[in-house]
Amino acid sequence: MARRPTVTSVQIAREAGVAQSTVSRVLNGGSVAPETRRRVLEVVAKYDFQPSQAARSLVGSRSGLIGVVIRDLTNPFYPVMVKAMERVLHEQGMRLTLVTDVMTAEEGLAQLRREGVDGVVFTSALQDEPLAHRTAGHGIPVVLVHRTLEDFPADQVEADNPTAGELAAEHLLGLGHRRIAMVCGLAGSSTAQQRGRGFRDRMRAADGAALTEIDGDYDYDTAYAAVRTLLAGPERPTALYCHNDVMAYAALNAAAAEGVDVPGELSVVGCDDVPLSAWERIDLTTVRQPLERIAQVGVELLLGRIEDPELPHRHEVLPVEFVGRSTTGPA
Amino acid sequence: MARRPTVTSVQIAREAGVAQSTVSRVLNGGSVAPETRRRVLEVVAKYDFQPSQAARSLVGSRSGLIGVVIRDLTNPFYPVMVKAMERVLHEQGMRLTLVTDVMTAEEGLAQLRREGVDGVVFTSALQDEPLAHRTAGHGIPVVLVHRTLEDFPADQVEADNPTAGELAAEHLLGLGHRRIAMVCGLAGSSTAQQRGRGFRDRMRAADGAALTEIDGDYDYDTAYAAVRTLLAGPERPTALYCHNDVMAYAALNAAAAEGVDVPGELSVVGCDDVPLSAWERIDLTTVRQPLERIAQVGVELLLGRIEDPELPHRHEVLPVEFVGRSTTGPA
DNA sequence: CTGAAAGCGCTTACAG
DNA sequence: CTGAAAGCGCTTACAG
Structure with missing residues (x-):
């Protein structure tokens, strides 16, 4: 396999009658005489010259690459985030490299190191x-x-x-629900822990409220199976709080499969407010978190730190918002 | 910004007491004495040495990178494909770089050239x-x-x-539908042209069948608006054929918004059979195409061609399968 | 089997 | 403002 012929800065330099370093300076904004710059840019345009990223990242101090670790790309949550991150990075002339669950964590780290990423965004860290x-x-x-x-x-x-x-708890309790089940996200995830804690805290304050907890692992199939079992069982709850929207969809579908009417016999609340949740066929009551904003702020913090590693660490907590729709009703 | 210290093959060589080229040979499978190999691998393991991809792709004939052009990552169709492609590439020790709609086609090409991709997969080419x-x-x-x-x-x-x-046409005609609308995908796409042609051909063979065509652009919002307008209009069809599942979801939701019962007053057929379509809340009648298989075969063909550019071009057409669910019923 | 050397295509001091 | 030169971390002939 011969490498296909690619125009290099040396060829651009030769044709423009300047040194190779001058081409580099023109492209990277060094000081160059206007006439020289014009001549170089002309040749650059003629060949649509694209400087090799490999060479650039080998010699420079930056690769312009940011690693983004997203385990499950099929959760509709993540494409929204990827898009938001790509947008910010693209504005900065940077690129994104994805690490998904096709590889192990070990392989992912190796990959990121080989690629020489300037930084990494973790979207699904576990304890x-x-x-x-x-x-x-x-x-x-x-x-x-x-x-x-x-x-x-x-x-x-x-x-x-x-x-x-x-x-979520306030809403369900306000509707009169007292026998409630919580479909929990991955045990080691901060989101499941925090959402669970917030819910339990409010529940405890309510008279005669009983809370069952089942594992959904933030996964459609797992949640679907768990909810079907729950609904077919003896002590069916009147309401379900799911730690994310995907599990709430699973719950909605499981209820349909079990012939349980929503919201007549069962209320369902999710968390995230992915675009899907607004669909008439779903119309999920949920709690919105600012997905794109989270992604955007995350990338911005990372870029800021790459610029200045001495910055104090920041921990941003963005507000959520209750979104009432039609999957919940009175007990 | 100082580059953070990274172990290089020179340091591994020094510590193992061999030449740098020997380290390279150990890692790339050249002929090395067992004892030498052992010593080198020991040091490699000690530092968990990861050779720089930048250096490797600069000097080697391959970058190990495959570009994947996917315009709209939020169509649930694509994450499935990305996953399948990543799997094949990962097995070959290769990586994937995504080009999405955050950049123009122009910028995308420039990007791919700068990165020195070994090949590119186009998933949404237009005429x-x-x-x-x-x-x-x-x-x-x-x-x-x-x-x-x-x-x-x-x-x-x-x-x-x-x-x-x-x-799709056969199914709807068989149910007795004669006033049918087709929600078309992007005009310049082969899929919309072919699916449209197949449907029209069967329609023409049917007595008294009338076909209306509206533009959905393969986009949820566009299709949603178009279908609402159609359903609110005077000559409401009894069935809808949508060129992909996402537009069928839009149609289902638009029908719900207009108070049109599916399948009682309106039958809806999609195309793709994305996982979502099997959800009880959706339960879309559709035509399955082998998404993962298409992605897999595509990458395999590309890798084969990179290996041997002289191979004759292949054009694979994979079979589809009708999937009857509950969004269609008798006229 | 192994080492010394060239070179991939750039950026970045360093002179002038 | 501009050029000559060093060097980033590798792979790949080329000797021995």
Whole structure:
């Protein structure tokens, strides 16, 4: 396999009658005489010259690459985030490299190191996740987005998840529900812990309220199976609080499969407010978190830290908002 | 910004007491004495050494990077494809770089050239799309996946879309529908053209069948607005054939918004069979195309071509399958 | 089997 | 403002 012929800065220089370093200066904004600049740019345009990223990142101090760790890309939550991050990065002339669940955490870290990323965004960190710690351990700037880790020495951005749980509980209790089940997200995730805590706190304050908790792992299939079992069982709850929208969809569908009317016999509340949730066929009552904003702030914090590693760590908590729709009703 | 200290092959060599080129040979499978190999690997393991991709792709003939052009990542169709492609690439030790709609086609091509991709997968080519042509023009191997281009000199993989259209028409006609509307995908896309053609062909063979065509652009919002207008109008059809599932969801939701019962007053057929379509709340009658298989075959063809550019071009057409669910009923 | 050397395409001091 | 030169971290002939 011969490498296909690509125009290099040396060829541009030769044709423009300048030194190769002058081409570099023109492209990177060094001081160049207007006439020289014009001549170089003309040749650059003629060949639509694109400087090699490999060479650039090899010699420069930056690769212009940001790693984004997203385990499950099929959760509709994440494409929205990816898009928001790409937008910010693209404005800065930077690129994004994805680490998904096709590879192990180990392989993911190796990948990020080989690619020489300037920083990494973690979107789904778990308490026992070694990847974020080890990445930071290699001196790579890290930001934790959406899910956070207590005492982790890095910038972090998340929604006000305890309040999200409280708002959900308040809503259901206000409708008169007392036999409630909570479909929990991944045990090691901060979001599940915080949303669970907020919900439980409000529940405890209510008279005669009984809370059952089941594991949904933030996964459609897991939640679907768990909710079907629950609904087919003896002590069917009158309301369900799901730690994310995807599990709420699973609950809605499980209810349909079991012939349980929503919201007549069962109320369902989610968390996230993914675009899907507004669909008439779904119309999910949920708690909105500012997905795009979280992604955007996360990338901005990371870029700021890459610029200045000495900045004090910031931990942003963004407000959530209750969104009442038609999957909830009186007990 | 100082570059953070990274272990290099020179340091590994020094500590192992060998030449740097020997380290390279150990890592890339050259001939090395067992004892030498052992010593080198020991040091490699000690530092968890990861060779720089930048250096490697600068000097080598391959970057190990494959560009994947996906315009709209939020269509649930695409994450499934990305995952399938990542899986194949990861097995080959290769990586994927995404080009989405945060950048223009122009910027996308520039990006791919700067990154020195070994090849590019186009998943949403349009007839007037210059990007695929120009990419190939730069000598970069290209494969067209899902959407194809007639007479394009490259490997192509698609579903049997004409048959998809025919199956949908057959189903609706068989249920007695005669006043039918077709919600069309992007005008310049092969899928919309082929699915439309297949559907029209069958329609023409049916007595007294009237077909209205409206533009949905493969976009949820566009299709939603168009279907609401259609349903609110005077000559409401009894059935809808949508060129993809996302527009069918829009149609389902638009019907709900207009108070039109599905399938009682309106039947809806989609195309794709994205996982979502099987949800009880959606339960869309559709025509399945083998998403993952298309993605997989596409990447395999591309890798084969990179290996041997002289291979004759292949054009694979994969079978589709009708999936009857509950959004369709008798006229 | 192994080492010394060239070179990939750039950026970045360093002179002038 | 501009050029000559060093060097980023590798792979790949080329000797031995």
